[in-house]
Amino acid sequence: EAGVTQSPRYAVLQEGQAVSFWCDPISGHDTLYWYQQPRDQGPQLLVYFRDEAVIDNSQLPSDRFSAVRPKGTNSTLKIQSAKQGDTATYLCASSSRGGSSYEQYFGPGTRLTVL
Amino acid sequence: GDQVEQSPSALSLHEGTGSALRCNFTTTMRAVQWFRKNSRGSLINLFYLASGTKENGRLKSAFDSKERYSTLHIRDAQLEDSGTYFCAGDRGSALGRLHFGAGTQLIVIP
Numbered sequence: 001e002a003g004v005t006q007s008p009r010y011a012v013l014q015e016g017q018a019v020s021f022w023c024d025p026i027s028g029h030d031t032l033y034w035y036q037q038p039r040d041q042g043p044q045l046l047v048y049f050r051d052e053a054v055i056d057n058s059q060l061p062s063d064r065f066s067a068v069r070p071k072g073t074n075s076t077l078k079i080q081s082a083k084q085g086d087t088a089t090y091l092c093a094s095s096s097r098g099g100s101s102y103e104q105y106f107g108p109g110t111r112l113t114v115l
Numbered sequence: 116g117d118q119v120e121q122s123p124s125a126l127s128l129h130e131g132t133g134s135a136l137r138c139n140f141t142t143t144m145r146a147v148q149w150f151r152k153n154s155r156g157s158l159i160n161l162f163y164l165a166s167g168t169k170e171n172g173r174l175k176s177a178f179d180s181k182e183r184y185s186t187l188h189i190r191d192a193q194l195e196d197s198g199t200y201f202c203a204g205d206r207g208s209a210l211g212r213l214h215f216g217a218g219t220q221l222i223v224i225p
Contacts, residue, residue: 033212033213040217040218041217041218042119042121042201042203042215042216042217042218043158043201043203043213043215044215045212045213048212056212089156091158093213101146101163101165102146102205103148103160103163104148104203104213105160106150106157106158106160107157108155108156108157109156109157111156
């Protein structure tokens, strides 16, 4: 079974540029999460979806960040006008509500550097 | 985040020895996950516990929801165990959002 896949693996931007990250969750997983992990810190949730619906985006900087999951499968996280403070690894995770476990599985992440 | 206190922040072990990592939660968690970040930066799932203990090879984890803590024990440490270990608690709110600790950087010394 394929795990969570993400692309690109790395991105380097100048401040003010835009970037999109793409995530393909584990097949059949209905819940998808985007986390931001600054260097030397634990991941922090940005937004998550159940199927195509946004469940919680309260931690997403809404003026520059957006996330969609239009068909309830793949998802895209976009940053408009990136800032140096956005430098971090962006992780995608997925889980399934089936059964009693909500175990999350993570992709390899996209390491973003904003110069 | 501030709901999960992970310790120690860094740990050095000689090959063949062991130690324990700990996470204290400031609120009740439904479950805990433990991960290891490998050399490629990927989070590898080690354990998912809703209660009790689980063991996998040289690793053993325990979770006490009532006392609000979890531990990860490593025995007979090997060089390939080096990496950063994270615990993450699930508060049980809709769909299992995880709250991560800051991580423990483990170095295994020959």
